[in-house]
Amino acid sequence: MKVLKFGGSSVANAENIKKVAEIVADKKYEQSIIVVSALGGVTDALIQTGTSAAKGDDNYKQLLLNLETRHLETVKNLLPVTIQSSCLSNVKQKFNELEDICEGVFRLGELSKRTMDRIVSYGELLSSTIISHYLNAIQINNEWLDSRKLITTNSQFGFAQVIFPLTNKNIQDWIAHSSSKKFVSPGFIAANQEGLTTTLGRGGSDYTAAIFAAAIQSESLEIWTDVTGMMTADPRWVSNAKTIPSTSYREAMELSHFGAKVIYPPTIQPAMQQLIPIWIKNTFQPQQPGTVIENISAQKNEIITGISSINTISLLSLEGSGMVGIPGFSKHLFEALSSAGINVILITQSSSEHSICVAVNSADANMAKHIVDEHFANEIASGKVDPLKVEHELSIIALVGDKMKSHPGIAGKMFAALGRNGVNIRAIAQGSSERNISAVVAFKDVKKAVNVLHEAFFESSYKQLNLFIIGSGNVGSKLLEQIKQQQEYLLHHLNLQIRITGIGNSRHMLFNDDGIQLNNWNQLLQEAPPMKLSGFIETILLKNLRNSVVVDVTANHQVADTYAELLSHSIAIVACNKIAASSAYKNYIKLKQLAKEFNVPYFFETNVGAGLPVIGTLNDLIRSGDSIHKIQAVLSGTLNYVFNNYNATETFATVVKQAQKEGYTEPDPRLDLGGTDVMRKIMILAREAGTAIEMEDVTNHSFLPPSCMQGTVDDFYVELEKHEAHFKELYLKATANNCKLKFVAEYVNGKAEVGLKQIPADSDFYHLYGKDNIVLFYTQRYPEQPLVIKGAGAGADVTASGVFADIIRVVH
CATH class of the missing domain: 3.40.50.720 (NAD(P)-binding Rossmann-like Domain)
Structure with missing residues (x-):
């Protein structure tokens, strides 16, 4: 026999219930117990109804009417008219009972946990009754089981504890004496030894199914929900989250405790005791394999199984020199928190015993502050202990995997990945089983942290x-x-x-x-x-x-x-x-x-040579132990283009305009022609070579008449035309000496200068065409013949390619 549990989203409406019926009609479920939650959202609506009644708000009547209408409509959409009456009567009867209970709450103005358990129990009672009627109507014969008569709990309302030996006997006897092969039962609800309705906590329908499975030693337990299994991370945060094909009971327990909402944590214990495999399946994609939870995970190669998180966490820190070497402080702290019913999620203590940090739900933080300060009032007054410090807006991220303990370096990889992305860690805890590493981070960083860790451990593909x-x-x-x-x-x-x-x-x-x-x-x-x-x-x-x-x-x-x-x-x-x-x-x-x-x-590679690897090469030389003696360079593709194309047949201004049109100049060409751009470039290289140098330390032998540097860009071009004779003279003198004009930058012995020079034919700079740049590094390793970098040094395409190369370098 198998046990199947269908959650609220699986039975939210008539359409979804029909999908459930298609699943349970399969022959492999011929002998099965089908445990169902309330219709999606009904439990919350019932809580709101009871709370409104207790506050004296008669709007509770409308809330009840809305719920009644929803359930009646569900029956009408599922059952043929000819056989609706019995089920409709059952639904009406239950809502009459609910109305009586809520009216009593309204009149008394009081809502106890016992009464709330009774009110919310109707969600599962209604859904299971409707589903049982529907399955019988489509010839899937079944018997309705009342889990309150089969599962016995203590007298704690709101979150009752199951009494297992008695439970097992009740369930086994019922199954043994029944002629039916299929059973439908409400989840979440049970009864104490006095027969009063109790609940097993939110998510308790999973737990109900696990109790049934353990009691009858089921072949398997299947949890049907709206996801395709347990995921490596929350798919709402991590778009590339993957389904975990197989995981162990203990891994699943860790993940479920740390925010993986696919399975209710107590569910795992009963199944683990009987070694019953638990399957997490998707009601809306039943063909998907889902996740199986077994004693030993079938995943042979995965070190990390999943990443989970708990949000809305507060960190409590108890500190003081009076704690050092004094036994009992931890005990008193936890006793104080326990007395207020505050659950501790994470614990860490400094080796000096000077401080203890615990993480609690943020909703409990203020109460914890009050309780602990009151408990240690004498120690605080005497200065032995500081008042409890509370930090809000935190989250816990947890890395979970059975195989972590046999693979060193997991914690290092985790914290390195977080550190590279600026995620600060407030506290760390690791269990002695080494199955879980937990870290407290700021809530604003938790989504990024989960994505960073998922990429580090699960996305080795890219x-x-x-x-x-x-x-x-x-x-x-x-x-x-x-x-x-x-x-x-x-x-x-x-x-x-x-x-x-x-x-x-x-x-x-x-x-x-x-x-x-x-x-x-x-x-x-x-x-x-x-x-x-x-x-x-x-x-x-x-x-x-x-x-x-x-x-x-x-x-x-x-x-x-x-x-x-x-x-x-x-x-x-x-x-x-x-x-x-x-x-x-x-x-x-x-x-x-x-x-x-x-x-x-x-x-900032493109600051100097556009797409040329100038800064990268310089850094490689220095990192490998070389030292820079001299740098000589033509660093302006603009100026090189201009002087390669100016031959005194067209005006100098015309050539500059063409360079600007081609996209080789700055928006203000004077930054190029005035030498400012080249000054910046040689200064950057000097700085990267280790010299503390400012812009005013770079000597500029400008070839432009001063009037060209005044006014607007339009004024600049006018001045260029006026001084054409000056530029023509520069060109003709160089030609007469069999030289070419190049604007050269030089760095020697901590000094830098730039200026226009006549370059003879035997120079490395002579055969520099178009908009090319060239850089010569004279170093300890290249003292005579320099290391030369040469190529296009201007233009949108090559500059963009240099930026692109830097982007790719970021990865490494």
Whole structure:
């Protein structure tokens, strides 16, 4: 014989009950006990009805009428008219009884736990009666069992304890003397030895089914619900949560205690004692295998079985020097909490015995504070113990797996993953069985924490990055285009899923936690709310997504000013924007230190060579023990383009305009032609080489007449035309010397300078065409022949590719 339990969602309405009937009609359930919950939401409605009556609110009558109507309609939708009367009469009778009870509560203005048990028991009595009638009507013959006559409890109302030996005998005798092969029984309710109705706690229908299964030594116990089994994490939080095919009783017990609501924790004990397998199945997808809970998990390779959490937790801390070496403090603390009926969920104590931390439900925290302070009033008054400290808005996350104890490093991996994502841990506990590692974290971090751990332990197939891109101009749009093109490749070849979670520009900001569709991102952005940088940053912090990366493809001072806040929240930064790295040295070092302190990437490769690996190569040289003696470079693709294309046949201003049209210049070309951009770049390289250098320390031998640097951009072009003779003279002198003009940056012995130079034919810089850049590193290992990096140093495509490369580096 098998025992099947169907939860409230499975029997919520007539349509769902018909699905239940299809399941129990299967031949494999020919001999079975079918335990059912109340129709979905009915228990809560009955509690509200009783509570309203006790408060003297006569609205309880309408609540009762609504419930009665719902149950009568369910009968009418299930049974043919010709056979409805018996079931309808039964339903009416039960609601008449309920009305009498609630009227008594209303008149007395009092609702005891005993009376509440009686009121809520009607939910299961009604549902089981209706379902039994319906099954008989469709030729699935069954007998209705009254669990109150078969399951005996103590006299504790609200959460009664079952008396097992007596229970077993009652059930076995009933089954043995019945001619029926199928039985339908209400779950959740039982009776004490005086015959008074008691309940087994919310979720008690599972427990009822387990008691029946253990009593008759059932072949299996099946819990039918609205999910396809126990999951590796809460699917509402983790989109990639997976069904756990098999787990052990003890693993399931740990997961259920720590927030996995699929099964009621006490359910497991009776089945475990008799080694009865428990199946978690989906009423609405009965073909799915679900999860089986057995003595030993069939999962051979999985170290971690699942991740669970308990929310709305408060942490209580009892501290004081008077606790050290004094026996009994822990005992007194737990006695005080126990006297108030406060359940302790997690315990941790410092090795110095100076403090004890316990986690309790937040609803009990204020009472706990009052009780404990009162209990230790003398010790507090004498200064031996501090008043109880209470921290609210916390959660517990738990990593569960039987095989953890035989695999070292699990705790390290857990805490490293959380640390990389800025999840601070307030308390830690691990059982001696090493089956569970629990950590207390801020409630605001719990969703991210669960996702981080799920990725670390269950998603070895790929890692997900959540990108927030600020800037959608030339470089930004090219970057989005490249990401769209490469998404599938990265997923299949690098196991990397890049999800664009936010895009902002100077006008609008767009967010989507599930990822912005890149086919029409521009249109979506134009229709999005107005951009406010503070709001954009605040939204990133509030979303608190794992593996968050802010990508700055602007040249905006205000965006650069947000880096410190982002890094201190463990959000990675990929910056095309040069402003932060070339700001005051104090700020540059602060950002580097924040990245190190919070163990979060801060990459800005494109600050110097667009898509060229200049900074990365320099860092590799230094990390491997080399030392930099000299850097010589042409670092402006713009200036190189301009001087490669200027031959005095067209005006210098015309060539510069063409460079701007091609997207090779900054929005204000004077930043390039005036040497400011190159000064920033050589300063960044000098800083990365270990030199504390400021912008004013870089010497600039500018080739532009001073008047070109004044006024607007339009004024700049006018001045260029006026000084065409100056530029032509520069060109002709170089040509006469068989040289080319290049704007060169140089760093030697801690000093940096930039300026226009005549380059002879034997120089590495001579054969530098188009918008190419070149960097020469002279080092201890490369003293004579430098390490050369050469390639395109300007343009939206190559700059976007450099940003893209930094994004991929974040993964490592």
